[in-house]
Amino acid sequence: MGLAAYALALVLAPLLPGVVGRTRALMAGRQGAPLLQLYRDLGRLLRKGAVYSRQSTLIFRAGPVVLLAAVALALLLVPPGGGARAAVAFPADLVVFVALLALARFATVLAALDTGSSLEGMGASRELFFAALTEPALLLALVVVARASGHVSLSAMLGGELPAAWARHGVALGLAALALFVAVLAENARVPVDDPATHLELTMIHEVMVLDHSGPDLALIEYAAALKLWATSALVASLVVPVRADAAWLTALVATAGVLGVAVAIGMVESAMARLRLERVPQLLVGAGVLAAFALVLVVAG
Amino acid sequence: MTSATSICLILVVLLSVGVLSATRLATSIRLVAAQGVVLGILPPLVLGGRVGLHVVAFAAGAIAIKAVLMPWLLLRAMREAEVRREAEPFIGFSASLLLAGLLAGAAFLLADELPIPAPDAPLLVGSALATLAIGALVMVSRKKAVTQVLGYLLVENGIFLFGQTVAGGMPTLVELGILLDVLVGVFVMGIAIFHINREFDHMSVPELKALRD
Numbered sequence: 159m160g161l162a163a164y165a166l167a168l169v170l171a172p173l174l175p176g177v178v179g180r181t182r183a184l185m186a187g188r189q190g191a192p193l194l195q196l197y198r199d200l201g202r203l204l205r206k207g208a209v210y211s212r213q214s215t216l217i218f219r220a221g222p223v224v225l226l227a228a229v230a231l232a233l234l235l236v237p238p239g240g241g242a243r244a245a246v247a248f249p250a251d252l253v254v255f256v257a258l259l260a261l262a263r264f265a266t267v268l269a270a271l272d273t274g275s276s277l278e279g280m281g282a283s284r285e286l287f288f289a290a291l292t293e294p295a296l297l298l299a300l301v302v303v304a305r306a307s308g309h310v311s312l313s314a315m316l317g318g319e320l321p322a323a324w325a326r327h328g329v330a331l332g333l334a335a336l337a338l339f340v341a342v343l344a345e346n347a348r349v350p351v352d353d354p355a356t357h358l359e360l361t362m363i364h365e366v367m368v369l370d371h372s373g374p375d376l377a378l379i380e381y382a383a384a385l386k387l388w389a390t391s392a393l394v395a396s397l398v399v400p401v402r403a404d405a406a407w408l409t410a411l412v413a414t415a416g417v418l419g420v421a422v423a424i425g426m427v428e429s430a431m432a433r434l435r436l437e438r439v440p441q442l443l444v445g446a447g448v449l450a451a452f453a454l455v456l457v458v459a460g
Numbered sequence: 461m462t463s464a465t466s467i468c469l470i471l472v473v474l475l476s477v478g479v480l481s482a483t484r485l486a487t488s489i490r491l492v493a494a495q496g497v498v499l500g501i502l503p504p505l506v507l508g509g510r511v512g513l514h515v516v517a518f519a520a521g522a523i524a525i526k527a528v529l530m531p532w533l534l535l536r537a538m539r540e541a542e543v544r545r546e547a548e549p550f551i552g553f554s555a556s557l558l559l560a561g562l563l564a565g566a567a568f569l570l571a572d573e574l575p576i577p578a579p580d581a582p583l584l585v586g587s588a589l590a591t592l593a594i595g596a597l598v599m600v601s602r603k604k605a606v607t608q609v610l611g612y613l614l615v616e617n618g619i620f621l622f623g624q625t626v627a628g629g630m631p632t633l634v635e636l637g638i639l640l641d642v643l644v645g646v647f648v649m650g651i652a653i654f655h656i657n658r659e660f661d662h663m664s665v666p667e668l669k670a671l672r673d
Contacts, residue, residue, distance in 0.1 A: 328466075329466045329467060329470045329583075438483075440554050441481065441553045441554050441557065444557050444558060445477075445481065445557050447561075448477070448557050448558060448561030449474075452561055452564055455565040455568045455569065456568065456583075458569075459568045459569055459571070459572045459586065
């Protein structure tokens with residue numbers, strides 16, 4: 159079951175940015191890009207050749223590969239939803255999950271710095287600053303779920319005992335879900351934190367770091383971003399909708415619907431609010447961390 | 461634990477944190493008003509089935525005063541005195557958020573140790589202490605006199621919550637007295653802010669400290 163769901167996620171992931179974009183477009187009264195646009199983009203990029211600057215080294219070429227490998231590994235640990243287990247599950251894999259996301263970011267940042275471009279250096283600096291604030295929120299929110307359900311593996315804590323945990327620690331889990339959602343927005347460079355559609359290098363955070371990548375490398379980066387969005391959305395979906403399904407096809411349906419639902423929610427957030435001023439972003443992220451820590455206190459004390 | 465009461469209590473604490481982290485004064489005032497509404501709903505919820513007429517009347521009165529009258533007074537004082545809209549902090553927003561989180565966490569851990577029976581709502585004592593502490597933090601960490609009034613209101617709301625731990629609520633007369641005290645306090649402070657502003661063209665607390673006879 160786990161491997162089949164993993165394969166499904168690998169195939170369907172490029173759909174997610176399309177769903178988010180489509181939601182934004184519909185909310186704004188526009189037609190929007192086709193849902194399958196990212197598939198076409200990936201195909202087009204893969205057919206092209208890559209251009210490398212003479213200044214860049216092996217690190218620059220390795221960046222996208224390490225990024226995709228780390229994100230694909232992280233996705234292995236995520237339970238698909240519908241109460242099913244992930245392809246790989248072991249105790250304390252939630253720490254490994256967060257660490258793999260950090261490794262992916264590390265590879266991107268190194269590749270960005272390797273170009274020697276001042277803009278990319280600036281983007282890398284911002285990305286790491288925000289990441290340093292996002293990571294505690296993400297980890298704490300997951301720890302709250304772990305503590306509330308009594309399991310330290312992602313598959314187990316988001317699995318069978320989650321409905322009981324909601325009944326016992328509903329308020330704390332609600333706060334944790336909120337913190338997790340903010341962390342997911344920040345982790346995927348979505349609107350209140352970063353704008354994926356921005357066109358000015360000075361205002362970019364995440365996008366500026368991949369400016370020098372081209373062709374297949376860019377395809378790997380875009381695909382990795384889609385996979386990351388899928389993995390983190392699946393976490394939110396299985397936390398918020400702890401539905402158990404018995405038949406395999408039903409599980410797949412629930413899981414996919416949950417992830418797409420989170421993508422629609424992200425699209426709604428993006429159309430409802432503007433991007434925050436750069437100096438206000440840390441406040442949001444610290445707020446999410448404090449929320450998660452508060453939820454942890456509630457679980458421990460309650 | 462996942463009852464309407466718990467959700468209301470956590471909402472009260474989160475609204476206090478919101479008052480602390482809002483960058484605009486008007487937003488802070490509206491958040492305090494929202495907290496007043498939640499606090500008004502709370503006593504009937506805590507009492508559960510034993511709701512009498514005077515409880516409902518008191519809840520309506522509390523909402524009217526905390527959520528309508530006092531915010532209106534403060535917004536009016538702000539407008540009349542032409543206070544700048546920003547809440548100027550001594551302590552930065554992120555730092556005060558962290559502090560608020562620490563205070564709230566400490567409050568809930570402390571509430572676990574305190575031998576106060578709160579049979580109907582386990583989170584009641586913790587929320588009361590957290591609201592008190594965050595109110596005090598708002599008072600000491602913001603420059604504007606208006607925000608100090610807001611901190612005072614938060615502290616009062618914390619005390620109001622604490623009063624709910626007494627089984628069956630405090631005597632109505634006592635609660636009404638407290639409510640009236642606070643109303644008069646806010647009234648006087650609103651007028652004082654207005655007058656100070658007219659005399660001195662500013663109402664920053666650090667500069668008021670330099671006043672001598």
